Amino acid sequence: MTDTVTGITILADSNIASLDEFFTATMLGQATEQTVNIIKVAGRDINAQLLAELQPTILLIRSVTSVNEALLADNESVEFVGSATIGTDHVDQDYLAARNITFANAAGCSKHSVAQYVLTAILTLRPQYWQPSTTLSMPSSMTSSMTSSMPPLTLGIIGLGNIGSTLAQYATALGWQVLGYDPLLHPSDTNNASFEQVLSQSDIVSLHVPLTDKKSTDKKAADGQSVQSSNGSDYPTRHLINAEALAMMSPHTMLINSARGPVVNASDLEVDIERNERQVVLDVFEHEPEISEGLLAKLAIATPHIAGYTVEGKLRGTQIIYDALCEKLAVAPAQSMQNLLPLNMFLWSELKAYPDRLIKFYDIMQDDASLRSQAVDGQVNGADFDQLRRDYHLRREWQF
Secondary structure: OOOOOOOEEEEEEOOOOOHHHHOOOOOOOOOOOOOEEEEEEOHHHOOHHHHHHHOOOEEEEOOOOOEOHHHHOOOOOOOEEEEOOOOOOOEOHHHHHHOOOEEEEOOOOOHHHHHHHHHHHHHHHOHHHOOHHHOOOOOHHHHOOOOOOOOOOEEEEEOOOHHHHHHHHHHHHOOOEEEEEOOOOOOOOOOOOOHHHHHHHOOEEEEOOOOOEEOOOOEEOOOOOEEOOOOEEOOOOOOOEOHHHHHOOOOOOEEEEOOOHHHEOHHHHHHHHHHHOOOEEEOOOOOOOOEEHHHHHHOOEEOOOOOOOEHHHHHHHHHHHHHHHHHHHOOOOOOOHHHOOOOOOOEHHHHHHOHHHHHHHOOHHHHHHHHHOOOEOOEEOHHHHHHHHHOOOOEOOOEO
16 A cells, blocks of 8 residues: 555544554554654645645545545545544545545444433433433432323434434433434334424434435546436435424424534524524534524524544544554554543443433533633634534443
């Protein structure tokens, strides 16, 4: 893959966890005379000029870096692109394939982290949804409105991939009913409803879809034939939740988006909240990293795109792209995230038995307050939003 003298040059988003522990000559199985040089920069600073100047062999990114022809037009060296994220809408995979550049993403790396974020948001705003069997340790102020006849929560999940299906498992463990919709999967016990049914019959609707647009045929293959973009879909999700979709929902139905910001039309959402006083939780925003103070003021909970930010989730993301790079280099992985994990005392069984300890497991309102404190002159600016993410104190996943 590389010259035996020059070795490997890696350009990496500095927000990727434990780069120095995974991407060394030793961990990548390189000969003693070879070197691995890691250049770390902020993800939004990875641009075409930098790629042209550095000519790295490896590019490691997160979701804030768009990888496409514009980025790589003047680069002839990149052979591998790894994204330490579940989502791939920021990567033009067709272009990379045409250039014979290997691509890997960290599918499933933060599925538990995001599912636990959603549960925390729900149970912080509506603690009555702890089922009676799990409320024995709760103070009377939290249980006074709960009765054994109270119907279980109906959780609507749109998108049943890694995260959505994991959330469904947690919901079932709490005795909740699940209505799921994913047009790309076969019907199942979880994928059991239409889009309209999920919206109209759920107490909570949680979004877990990739960001996709309508299929287009504006690209040309080498033979001149039109081809469809890898980011196009028969079921586009951009503005999936708009005025029409919101109108299908009861005013009492909570909406949670921890997927991609543009899945929800922000303008339509603001109008809906003003009209219906809907509880809305956003971890992602249509115009991220800039967020208007007007929108923030209407949200029940707002956090700076950190739903997946746990020690385990971030390390797992690095592990997955590291393993993929090792496969590309035809070497056996020599590093494991298990070697880097500190002791974890946060047990899911404990939280289910003692729901009043939720705030000790994750104080989501502290993240909400941190984001709101950055609003200046009517908005949170991009630099401050990115700084919150960069300096975030990683949570711990709840262990089984």
